[in-house]
Amino acid sequence: MKKEMKKILVTGSVGQIGSELTMELRKKYGAENVIATGRKTKPTAELEASGPFYYIDVVKKDSVEEIIKKHDIDTIYHMSALLSAVGEKDPMLCWDVNMNGTINILNLAVQYEMARVIIPSSIAVWGPGTPAIAPQECALKPTTMYGVTKVAGEVLADYYVRKFGLDSRGLRYPGIISSETFPGGGTTDYAVAIYYEAVKNRHYTCFVREDTKLPMMYMPDCLKSTLDLAEADFSTLKHHNDFNVGSMSFTVRELADSIRKYIPEFTINYEPDFRQAIADSWPDAVDDSAARSEWGWTPAWDLDTMTRDMLEKLTEKHKKGLI
Numbered sequence: 001m002k003k004e005m006k007k008i009l010v011t012g013s014v015g016q017i018g019s020e021l022t023m024e025l026r027k028k029y030g031a032e033n034v035i036a037t038g039r040k041t042k043p044t045a046e047l048e049a050s051g052p053f054y055y056i057d058v059v060k061k062d063s064v065e066e067i068i069k070k071h072d073i074d075t076i077y078h079m080s081a082l083l084s085a086v087g088e089k090d091p092m093l094c095w096d097v098n099m100n101g102t103i104n105i106l107n108l109a110v111q112y113e114m115a116r117v118i119i120p121s122s123i124a125v126w127g128p129g130t131p132a133i134a135p136q137e138c139a140l141k142p143t144t145m146y147g148v149t150k151v152a153g154e155v156l157a158d159y160y161v162r163k164f165g166l167d168s169r170g171l172r173y174p175g176i177i178s179s180e181t182f183p184g185g186g187t188t189d190y191a192v193a194i195y196y197e198a199v200k201n202r203h204y205t206c207f208v209r210e211d212t213k214l215p216m217m218y219m220p221d222c223l224k225s226t227l228d229l230a231e232a233d234f235s236t237l238k239h240h241n242d243f244n245v246g247s248m249s250f251t252v253r254e255l256a257d258s259i260r261k262y263i264p265e266f267t268i269n270y271e272p273d274f275r276q277a278i279a280d281s282w283p284d285a286v287d288d289s290a291a292r293s294e295w296g297w298t299p300a301w302d303l304d305t306m307t308r309d310m311l312e313k314l315t316e317k318h319k320k321g322l323i
Contacts, residue, residue, distance in 0.1 A: 012080030014038035058101030084146040086185030091145035098149035116167035134283035143281040157241040170241035174215035179313040199314040210253040217247035218301040232295035246288040247299035258307040
């Protein structure tokens, strides 16, 4: 029987996805029913004013458990993680946060018989040899510690489904693009930074080549996919913690051309760094037929509609001195 979500904990709620997901969950379930948490970064004034917020450390089980007991939590969105580029600078910290944090969440979810746990994965699970369009079932040989932790997290969460009957779900996020929060150290950050720089300076220096092509998703679709999966009937799911989700794929050149439709004077140059090798190890696109068939996933945005929306929102923010 499907358990209803009543009291929700969001870890990593100050991050790029977590901050907007928290606000979306509060709209849907009520602000007092969604508990936001972060480790040390101060939340935005909007997030802090919208409902309960606590500082926790997911690596320390007691700090998470205290909030679970205080608010009678029955659902966790575990968004806390160190991303690919940051993780390569300190691989052991990446392992500690991503793996020990995840196993703490899973153990607490079992201990407190939670309704469900949502633990996102990433396109970073793939590596060299992956087909250009990554299938749902594929050998996972990541080249970053972040990717290693995401593969291990998928397998670990699936183990908890089989071993303990835990309702755990996850989806492999592509690069996420948002006008609300700046990204937090991922390899796909160029696809966000380019819009900010186009609005502010009419120029961007990109850290990957112009022919680099990766799967991407606009934040509204990211939030929709997360909530759609979380609310799907568990009995209909054949997969659990490793769903491919697609939306759009484009090269940096195509992204720049899309921006020039609205800002003709925009220019770009390329200075590839260590992130190029990471990007080269990931697929161009993903086959998300499992997500479409098992829980009805359908994206709403494409490159040009996203570009128009991003530039409109960022232009308004720039006029107000917010970026």
